[in-house]
Amino acid sequence: DVKVTQSSRYLVKRTGEKVFLECVQDMDHENMFWYRQDPGLGLRLIYFSYDVKMKEKGDIPEGYSVSREKKERFSLILESASTNQTSMYLCASTESGGGTYEQYFGPGTRLTVT
Amino acid sequence: QKEVEQNSGPLSVPEGAIASLNCTYSDRVSQSFFWYRQYSGKSPELIMSIYSNGDKEDGRFTAQLNKASQYVSLLIRDSQPSDSATYLCAVENTGNQFYFGTGTSLTVIP
Numbered sequence: 077d078v079k080v081t082q083s084s085r086y087l088v089k090r091t092g093e094k095v096f097l098e099c100v101q102d103m104d105h106e107n108m109f110w111y112r113q114d115p116g117l118g119l120r121l122i123y124f125s126y127d128v129k130m131k132e133k134g135d136i137p138e139g140y141s142v143s144r145e146k147k148e149r150f151s152l153i154l155e156s157a158s159t160n161q162t163s164m165y166l167c168a169s170t171e172s173g174g175g176t177y178e179q180y181f182g183p184g185t186r187l188t189v190t
Numbered sequence: 191q192k193e194v195e196q197n198s199g200p201l202s203v204p205e206g207a208i209a210s211l212n213c214t215y216s217d218r219v220s221q222s223f224f225w226y227r228q229y230s231g232k233s234p235e236l237i238m239s240i241y242s243n244g245d246k247e248d249g250r251f252t253a254q255l256n257k258a259s260q261y262v263s264l265l266i267r268d269s270q271p272s273d274s275a276t277y278l279c280a281v282e283n284t285g286n287q288f289y290f291g292t293g294t295s296l297t298v299i300p
Contacts, residue, residue, distance in 0.1 A: 109288070111290075117292065118293060119290040121287065166234075178239050179236075181234050184233045
């Protein structure tokens with residue numbers, strides 16, 4: 077079974093803090109994704125990566141950065157947390173290679189910025 | 191126009207009935223379509239994928255795809271209270287990007 081893990085289930089941070097959210101997958105997937113999920117807005121893509129050290133902006137990258145130094149690990153960084161970044165953050169991974177593969181999600185991190 | 195649209199619901203059906211969930215998408219080149227189930231406070235889990243026009247059945251679940259109408263649906267037969275959740279429609283476009291609808295909330299009433 078594919079396993080995607082995230083570093084924290086719940087996190088509370090103060091405005092202006094630097095926040096790191098980590099995601100690890102154990103199935104050697106090439107593609108990894110970070111989403112945030114908000115009521116009424118659904119899942120929105122922040123960043124994705126299709127290889128080590130490669131990254132692409134999603135629909136809402138402002139205020140976020142990412143790092144992928146190893147294939148299995150994809151980190152989301154909030155450089156200076158703000159209250160409007162309070163949300164559920166979901167990491168996902170999928171294979172690549174020309175076929176079509178479903179995304180597997182981690183358990184999510186509920187971040188509250190006060 | 192949103193990439194993927196779903197009725198937000200809530201949709202309520204009695205136990206044992208058929209629940210019908212619908213989804214439309216805007217990009218004609220979309221190739222792959224997925225239905226995820228998400229329980230409150232949990233992450234989405236894949237329940238069905240469909241890539242070709244027509245129906246695909248898996249147990250009590252049937253996914254239907256009509257690319258000409260840009261329409262995907264999910265039927266849940268013999269609905270159970272444990273099916274109560276939010277159902278997300280997802281569409282994969284080129285470049286491995288996935289677009290999700292906002293989800294339809296389903297409640298199965300015992």
